[in-house]
Amino acid sequence: MSTVLLIEDEPALGMIVSDSLQVRGFNVIHAMNGCEGLAMFSEFNPDIVVADVMMPEMDGFTLARHIRKFNSETPIMFLTSRSQTADVVKGFELGGNDYLKKPFSLDELVVRIHALLRRKPVMAEAAPSVFQIGRYQFDPARQKLVLEGRDFLLSHRESELLRRLYEQRNQVLERNAVLLELWGDDSFFNGRSLDVFITKLRRHLMDDPQIQIINIRGIGYKLIV
Template sequence: MPTILLIEDEAALGMIVKDSLEMRGFTVQYAEDGEEGLRLFRAALPDIVVADVMMPRLDGFSLAERIRAENQTVPIIFLTARSQTADVVRGFELGGNDYLKKPFSMDELIVRIKALLGRQPAAPEAPAGPLPIGRYRFDYPKQRLHLDSHAADLSNREAELLKRLYDQRNQVLERTVVLRELWGDDSFFNGRSLDVFITRLRRHVKDDPQVQIINIRGIGYKLVV
């Protein structure tokens, strides 16, 4: 079963979440602060990280920065009571994959964990070889984007989003459809998360001017090659 690194400084909440996840078959490594969480991350190499934002010694955002400096692909879910748009956007810009506001239900957390681990039944099948996107070659199964001798590692959600854009290339990928498939719903905060990931994908393909990700206002996005 997948290994989850759970980092939560509220010990009572942390143990409830840990026990609930283990009852559902997950292996859980638990830490009560960011520094211990970083140590466990390096030791356990978890499949996914679930981290509180407001923590002693090393907060969740700083922890995400440290993790992303070492690993670009492991999914990160933030848990927080803070819901300001600026905090949400900052979390995604620092490499987070999802954002769950406290209080939350365990069923919602598990759905989001499974989605990030690639278990959603609607996920597209892996192609046989690298996909051509202008001068780029997109290795979807390995979540890597190649340009000449350079390769960039994509996060799970970046790869899933780019695959959907590729499948709909030169056509409009509807915003509501991709939000429901990858985020679970088309809420405001998830919409802001999608905007951040589109910005990150544009940075990944900026070295080929023939490749563009265009915003179709009020509808969605189009990958133009």
């Protein structure tokens, strides 16, 4: 049975969602605000986090930022009435995996939760902790690049994207696969967001001219080192 940490400050909505998920076979832990949610995350280690964005004491974006400091794998879904592009992109940059606009269908919420749980990665044993990319050292666990003593901090999504590019260096990383893994779907909007992140990575790596991230039109990207 998968455990869902639901963080929702509206009591009525929280009760409805919690009861609906339990009926569908989930174990649900309900927190009323971000601070309480962060404490419960550390205590119960849930399989997925479903969090409102606008909450007292600590909002959902701040919660995600704190979680991603020590956990990069547990899926985070935002429930939000804010659907402007900047808000959605910010949520993804902070490590969110999906978002659902209020008001939402409970059936759609369950489908999205199942989809995120299926994509939850399994940690590889004895994986290298730091990678050498040209003149840079890349530490995915700490989400940073190091060049000649200078640190460049990455967002969670930048780090995950760079890790995938490095693992398939000098080969094509398929665009649709990345969108499904990191954004949850391959819609046009998410495709534009991916393009933005590729541009950001190019800027981070620009001090080593031997490194290139090239577009393979209609297919994906290739990291050349």
